Amino acid sequence: MPVGDTNTSQRDGEQFVEVDPTGRYGRYNDLLGSGAVKKVYRAFDQKEGIEVAWSQVRLGRFSEDLSLINRIHSEVQLLRTLKNKYIIVCYSVWKDAEHNNINFITEVCTSGNxxxxxxxxxxxxxxxxxxxxxxxxxxxxxxxxxxxxxxxxxxxxxxxxxxxxxxxxxxxxxxxxxxxxxxxxxxxxxxxxxxxxxxxxxxxxxxxxxxxxxxxxxxxxxxxxxxxxxxxxxxxxxxxxxxxxxxxxxxxxxxxxxxxxxxxxxxxxxxxxxxxxxxxxxxxxxxxxxxxxxxxxx
Known part of the structure; x- marks a missing residue:
């Protein structure tokens, strides 16, 4: 996964610590929440100009079970297709083999949990x-x-x-x-x-x-x-x-x-x-x- 480069648009503000493979979403270092296998960071959709949430699921505990990793990925992919106003929208999902995690981008709610x-x-x-x-x-x-x-x-x-x-x-x-x-x-x-x-x-x-x-x-x-x-x-x-x-x-x-x-x-x-x-x-x-x-x- 590429790491965000410092460019003209970022020099005067916060810098991304990571960007997604398409270059659309940039992750900041601010942690919004965390769990046993997941961390959620504040991020930004450069195309739409909106803040989003970037979740990283660490696959270390599942690393020996490739079928489970693939299932988690496919299930999160399915969640991208969900369209309901009472369900958080999932915009993008990808596997990062280098860092052994699954990442997904979702909408972020203004008042937290x-x-x-x-x-x-x-x-x-x-x-x-x-x-x-x-x-x-x-x-x-x-x-x-x-x-x-x-x-x-x-x-x-x-x-x-x-x-x-x-x-x-x-x-x-x-x-x-x-x-x-x-x-x-x-x-x-x-x-x-x-x-x-x-x-x-x-x-x-x-x-x-x-x-x-x-x-x-x-x-x-x-x-x-x-x-x-x-x-x-x-x-x-x-x-x-x-x-x-x-x-x-x-x-x-x-x-x-x-x-x-x-x-x-x-x-x-x-x-x-x-x-x-x-x-x-x-x-x-x-x-x-x-x-x-x-x-x-x-």
Missing amino acids: LREYRKKHRQVSIKALKKWSKQVLEGLQYLHTHEPCIIHRDLNCSNIFVNGNTGQIKIGDLGFAAIVGKSHLAHSIIGTPEYMAPELYEEDYTEMVDIYSFAMCLLEMVTLEIPYSECDSVAKIYKKVTTGKMPQALSKVADPEVKAFIEKCIAQPRARPSAFELLKDSFFSELKDEQIDPPIRN
Whole structure:
């Protein structure tokens, strides 16, 4: 992968530390976020003149499994074809054999992720939380009814993003989504433990794991607590989740309607409503006659 050269257009401003193979996207050194195998940097689309996010998935832990690397690449490539206003747009994907990583360029939301946004704005009405939740479910419905079906597998408040000036919500971080066939079954253990459905640990699950994770996101939105924060290790979280013990944060949900809705979403997999069914739930009835989507501006 070429490294950005200092040129006339960059001498008076920030310099790119890296550019993509086409020369269109330049990466800055500013880190927007990071995870176990991925780092997200601030970047710039020179063609369109807009800021974007540049994600790098480090393949070191998968280096012995070429088929898995190729699958990750092909799945991220498929995500480029997704077109939905509640899903982060993916503009470009490429493998960097020299540095053993996969890179992808996505849109960037103005207010960052929902976790940080919610911490910043602590006085939020239940109605506003319902608006955010409804948009997340709209995104999940799109993924789950896509051909082929797409399971996010790692939905949490750090990869749901916000445009704060419009209140628009977008699901991101689809780099490890599972593309499944007509069976809708997936088998790999991937995710953030606090948000992982019990059946995910059994390596035999469907898109209903995303509904469970959505419920944990709503729980965090309401309580400002990460689910199972009372546990000091992944092993303790695993034990609680797999034995059906609810996170302590659930007992702090004062609104009975919200609590009942969360409990509905974390029921046994076969009893869990789909995203489509949840969108029709009476929980969202007060939003029925309102415009949830941000206004279109010319």
